[in-house]
Amino acid sequence: xxxxxxxxxxVRDGSVDASSSSTSASSPSPRRKRSRRRRFYPxxxxxxxxxxxxxxxxxxxxxxxRLDKAAIAALCRELGADLESLTGRSHALPVAVKVTSxxxxxxxxxxxxxxxxxxxxxxxxxxxxxxxxxxxxxxRATRYIAFPNAVEAAVAVTPTGTFPGVLGLxxxxxxxxRAPSENEPAYRNAxxxxxxxxxxxxxxxxxxxxxxxxxxxxxxxxxxLENSAVARLMExxxxxxxxxxxxxxxxxxxxxxxxxxxxxxGPEGRYNALHRQALAxxxxxxxxxxxRFRCLDRSRAGGGLQYAPPKVCQIFLACCILHNIALRxxxxxxxxxxxxxHEGPPxxxxxxxxxxxxRAVRARVVQQVRDGLA
Numbered sequence: 001x002x003x004x005x006x007x008x009x010x011v012r013d014g015s016v017d018a019s020s021s022s023t024s025a026s027s028p029s030p031r032r033k034r035s036r037r038r039r040f041y042p043x044x045x046x047x048x049x050x051x052x053x054x055x056x057x058x059x060x061x062x063x064x065x066r067l068d069k070a071a072i073a074a075l076c077r078e079l080g081a082d083l084e085s086l087t088g089r090s091h092a093l094p095v096a097v098k099v100t101s102x103x104x105x106x107x108x109x110x111x112x113x114x115x116x117x118x119x120x121x122x123x124x125x126x127x128x129x130x131x132x133x134x135x136x137x138x139x140r141a142t143r144y145i146a147f148p149n150a151v152e153a154a155v156a157v158t159p160t161g162t163f164p165g166v167l168g169l170x171x172x173x174x175x176x177x178r179a180p181s182e183n184e185p186a187y188r189n190a191x192x193x194x195x196x197x198x199x200x201x202x203x204x205x206x207x208x209x210x211x212x213x214x215x216x217x218x219x220x221x222x223x224x225l226e227n228s229a230v231a232r233l234m235e236x237x238x239x240x241x242x243x244x245x246x247x248x249x250x251x252x253x254x255x256x257x258x259x260x261x262x263x264x265x266g267p268e269g270r271y272n273a274l275h276r277q278a279l280a281x282x283x284x285x286x287x288x289x290x291x292r293f294r295c296l297d298r299s300r301a302g303g304g305l306q307y308a309p310p311k312v313c314q315i316f317l318a319c320c321i322l323h324n325i326a327l328r329x330x331x332x333x334x335x336x337x338x339x340x341x342h343e344g345p346p347x348x349x350x351x352x353x354x355x356x357x358x359r360a361v362r363a364r365v366v367q368q369v370r371d372g373l374a
Contacts, residue, residue: 065107066292068329098132101129106319144321145321146209148209165241165242165243166242171221174198175304178306178307186216188217193304196217197215197220197221200286206285208320208323208324213317221249247259258362266370270369288333289323296319
């Protein structure tokens with residue numbers, strides 16, 4: 001007879017205490033007892049109080065999100081297809097909460113751990129909201145940022161203001177970030193901090209028409225422009241007499257007018273003065289980007305963005321799109337009195353003097369300036 005059968009008989013007869021038997025199969029272990037426990041949740045769970053942007057005044061909404069209520073509602077409708085959860089499981093966040101959470105981070109410049117307290121969601125939920133918002137907005141970038149086509153560029157040939165044929169203003173803006181784990185030296189710029197050199201093209205009204213966000217901070221402005229689609233477009237099909245304006249960090253080209261180094265006064269001095277005046281909207285646009293979206297400002301308490309380069313590029317592109325939305329809805333943001341436009345790391349003048357064709361084009365513009373004075 002097996003030992004197991006004998007043991008059962010002894011237990012039945014009372015000769016062996018079942019509770020003291022270490023081989024008893026009917027006594028579950030503490031570990032098994034704990035595994036059987038089930039956690040019950042209430043049907044409706046609310047962990048933190050959330051404040052809807054509709055409950056705030058228009059002034060509070062503009063200060064917190066940098067957009068008005070109508071613009072936020074329009075964003076919720078446009079991005080709803082991408083941000084809305086497919087199911088109602090786990091009490092998914094509404095689209096409005098995702099949009100306002102992302103806008104709060106972009107506008108405040110604070111870390112997600114601090115921003116989430118004003119949105120009422122957890123750290124992980126805040127991170128997911130920002131990622132979903134950036135991806136959804138990036139897919140719609142061409143709706144808000146578009147370089148002038150051939151028909152629109154032809155209008156630029158007609159002299160407007162004091163400088164004729166200006167199609168756009170090009171410049172660079174450095175956005176600080178944490179030291180990347182890969183290729184770290186390439187991201188250290190001339191001011192000795194890590195950044196990405198963002199190229200921005202805008203028109204005279206300050207609307208951004210082109211963005212190149214992918215080159216590390218050590219890459220000079222001229223190299224960014226040379227490897228951009230804008231340069232290929234301008235070198236190809238462009239109306240005669242239309243060009244971009246850039247500062248001395250760019251090379252002189254037939255389609256890119258730069259200041260005259262060592263101007264000797266007279267028409268050349270007047271040309272430089274008008275050139276600087278024409279570039280003023282670009283400097284103002286870059287300053288407003290930092291003022292409207294504090295996440296781009298290195299001088300804030302948090303310093304640079306604590307993200308990898310691809311995420312920083314997404315953030316910058318989203319800020320440019322939101323800037324254009326604000327301009328379209330006539331929500332201008334004035335620079336405070338005494339606030340000078342932000343200057344990036346120093347850029348040495350481009351060593352090249354341009355081709356003979358480029359010098360001839362600039363000489364004709366200098367002649368137009370002189371004839372205008374006459």
